[in-house]
Amino acid sequence: MSAAAQVARGTSTGRRFTAKLIKPLTRPLRKDRNRLPIPHVHIVVRDTHQCRLLEHYHTTLRDNLMYMSYVHEPHGRKPMRPIRPKFDPEDPYVKHRFNPPIGPPAWVRTPMPPVTPENIVQLECIQLHMMVKESITSKSNLLGPIMAFRAISGESERAGGRHTVEGVKIVKGKKAIGGWVKKGLATGVKVDIRGPKMYDFLGTLVNFVFPRLRQFDGIPMPNASVSLETPSAASGVVSFGLGPESFSMFPQIEVNQDRYPKTYGMHIHLITNAQGLGAQNRARQLLSGFQVPFSRR
Amino acid sequence: MSTHLKSTPPHVPASQTTGQKSDTASIIYTGVIVNRNPIITRTPTAFERAYYAYHSRIERALHNPFPSEFYFKSGSIIEGQFEKEEKVREREAFGRPVRRVEEWRRKLHEKNTAKTEKKPKAEARIVIPGGVPQPMPREHEADRTGDVHSLDRNGERNVYLLVKSKDEKGKEVWRFPQGAVEGDELLHEAVIRDLRSEYGTGMDTWVVSRNPIGVYRSGSSPSSSPAKAPVFFYKAHIIQGQVRPDGKQVLDFAWLTKQEIKPRTESDYWAGVKDLLSDF
Numbered sequence: 001m002s003a004a005a006q007v008a009r010g011t012s013t014g015r016r017f018t019a020k021l022i023k024p025l026t027r028p029l030r031k032d033r034n035r036l037p038i039p040h041v042h043i044v045v046r047d048t049h050q051c052r053l054l055e056h057y058h059t060t061l062r063d064n065l066m067y068m069s070y071v072h073e074p075h076g077r078k079p080m081r082p083i084r085p086k087f088d089p090e091d092p093y094v095k096h097r098f099n100p101p102i103g104p105p106a107w108v109r110t111p112m113p114p115v116t117p118e119n120i121v122q123l124e125c126i127q128l129h130m131m132v133k134e135s136i137t138s139k140s141n142l143l144g145p146i147m148a149f150r151a152i153s154g155e156s157e158r159a160g161g162r163h164t165v166e167g168v169k170i171v172k173g174k175k176a177i178g179g180w181v182k183k184g185l186a187t188g189v190k191v192d193i194r195g196p197k198m199y200d201f202l203g204t205l206v207n208f209v210f211p212r213l214r215q216f217d218g219i220p221m222p223n224a225s226v227s228l229e230t231p232s233a234a235s236g237v238v239s240f241g242l243g244p245e246s247f248s249m250f251p252q253i254e255v256n257q258d259r260y261p262k263t264y265g266m267h268i269h270l271i272t273n274a275q276g277l278g279a280q281n282r283a284r285q286l287l288s289g290f291q292v293p294f295s296r297r
Numbered sequence: 298m299s300t301h302l303k304s305t306p307p308h309v310p311a312s313q314t315t316g317q318k319s320d321t322a323s324i325i326y327t328g329v330i331v332n333r334n335p336i337i338t339r340t341p342t343a344f345e346r347a348y349y350a351y352h353s354r355i356e357r358a359l360h361n362p363f364p365s366e367f368y369f370k371s372g373s374i375i376e377g378q379f380e381k382e383e384k385v386r387e388r389e390a391f392g393r394p395v396r397r398v399e400e401w402r403r404k405l406h407e408k409n410t411a412k413t414e415k416k417p418k419a420e421a422r423i424v425i426p427g428g429v430p431q432p433m434p435r436e437h438e439a440d441r442t443g444d445v446h447s448l449d450r451n452g453e454r455n456v457y458l459l460v461k462s463k464d465e466k467g468k469e470v471w472r473f474p475q476g477a478v479e480g481d482e483l484l485h486e487a488v489i490r491d492l493r494s495e496y497g498t499g500m501d502t503w504v505v506s507r508n509p510i511g512v513y514r515s516g517s518s519p520s521s522s523p524a525k526a527p528v529f530f531y532k533a534h535i536i537q538g539q540v541r542p543d544g545k546q547v548l549d550f551a552w553l554t555k556q557e558i559k560p561r562t563e564s565d566y567w568a569g570v571k572d573l574l575s576d577f
Contacts, residue, residue, distance in 0.1 A: 021405050024395050039359065048353045050345075052338050059455060059577040060334040067506040067532060147367055156361045259368050 045160025218293030236274035500538035513569035
């Protein structure tokens with residue numbers, strides 16, 4: 001089979017594919033409470049472009065991850081060792097007390113299900129979070145971070161007809177801590193990125209941010225000697241932080257960096273669908289396939 | 298990475314690795330499927346391009362208002378420039394605005410009954426200083442010439458290494474590289490040793506897993522024991538380099554897609570290996 005035809009020229013909106021004569025509306029559209037027009041048909045915006053990393057996942061990564069993480073269990077699994085409860089059940093003082101097993105919760109100790117072609121680890125969501133201390137004094141200091149997250153993630157509330165997308169959210173204090181934070185006080189911003197935009201963001205991190213960071217060897221990972229029976233190791237989430245020097249390395253911010261009042265750092269959580277003993281290892285295995293570097297402390 | 302903290306590596310029972318060359322029934326072979334994964338994205342079909350363009354236009358029509366007051370000083374020159382460029386982009390997406398339905402109907406009628414394509418008016422363009430960098434062509438020289446030795450051919454597909462070598466009967470066959478397990482070594486060690494011995498200096502490879510991805514036993518041939526020896530396949534990726542046939546074990550080689558491997562291999566062998574190969 002011969003290789004590709006020429007790529008279509010023109011903008012992403014496809015000059016060649018535009019119906020140049022779009023029928024005008026006979027009546028103006030109704031407006032919602034934000035004075036934005038409501039389309040007269042229910043529209044959901046789907047894929048607007050090919051997703052390079054998702055294609056790489058399906059052509060190459062998925063197979064490799066299945067082979068790498070498969071463990072042959074010809075004799076099935078032994079049942080989990082029963083863990084002693086916290087209190088002695090015979091002791092009359094504690095007989096009706098809540099008596100959980102000692103140590104980490106059961107979901108942390110449960111081994112991951114056997115690997116099949118249907119349950120290979122996948123990236124589900126990327127969460128960005130920024131704590132903005134100045135917003136405690138004045139809420140207008142959140143404007144820069146909100147715009148920055150909008151630019152980096154591309155997410156907007158209920159964008160494209162998707163009513164569950166929340167866009168950039170303001171993080172509010174849960175408890176009142178004397179002299180610092182009150183309940184309901186805005187303290188930061190966060191955003192969940194899913195779908196093709198998530199892969200685009202990951203591509204930006206890998207191609208623009210990480211290579212330009214000074215003294216960055218990779219996302220730090222725990223030593224081999226550390227126990228895997230911890231919630232962080234069983235969650236299938238890889239978390240790391242970027243300092244304020246990384247703010248201008250995102251091309252969406254670099255282009256008009258002077259418009260942001262301040263540079264900020266952020267926490268990034270890469271959430272996968274792995275859960276159980278060793279889930280974080282599987283998550284790191286997946287992300288290595290996307291060229292995300294890792295390093296030991 | 299193993300989930301079990303103390304998992305044992307795949308161990309072949311001792312009865313099968315006695316290493317006695319005369320007892321051919323106890324020989325095990327390891328084959329390796331060396332893969333060059335796709336280096337460019339798949340070309341979208343015309344339907345896909347139209348689909349993406351359509352959804353891009355919808356996204357443009359429905360996007361949340363751009364916060365001009367945050368990014369630009371009101372009334373500044375750069376704001377005016379941005380608005381001009383936005384108008385050009387709108388026009389590229391949706392065409393010139395047609396305000397009245399009667400005008401639209403008239404233009405549509407003209408377009409449908411027009412015998413010759415009218416040349417469109419010269420539209421305003423956004424000028425990017427320094428020009429827009431053009432990507433490299435998606436088709437390589439090797440695609441045009443059909444050079445199966447090249448690793449640049451078929452950049453959007455998975456290609457696999459097929460070699461021409463002599464099998465046990467001395468017949469020249471096209472198959473994946475394979476070698477016998479020697480002594481007490483583990484299967485994945487045998488694969489690594491085999492790759493290094495045959496292609497060591499010329500090719501960097503990475504074997505994906507410690508456990509095999511498939512097994513092939515030539516079933517239907519009559520009872521001569523070498524034919525029954527199992528071949529455990531492993532997947533490897535070529536990192537860099539190229540195959541250099543030494544003329545002794547490796548007579549010729551080719552980097553082929555799944556569809557191109559089928560006509561070159563024997564039907565029995567193909568039936569055993571086809572499910573190990575990717576359709577992409």
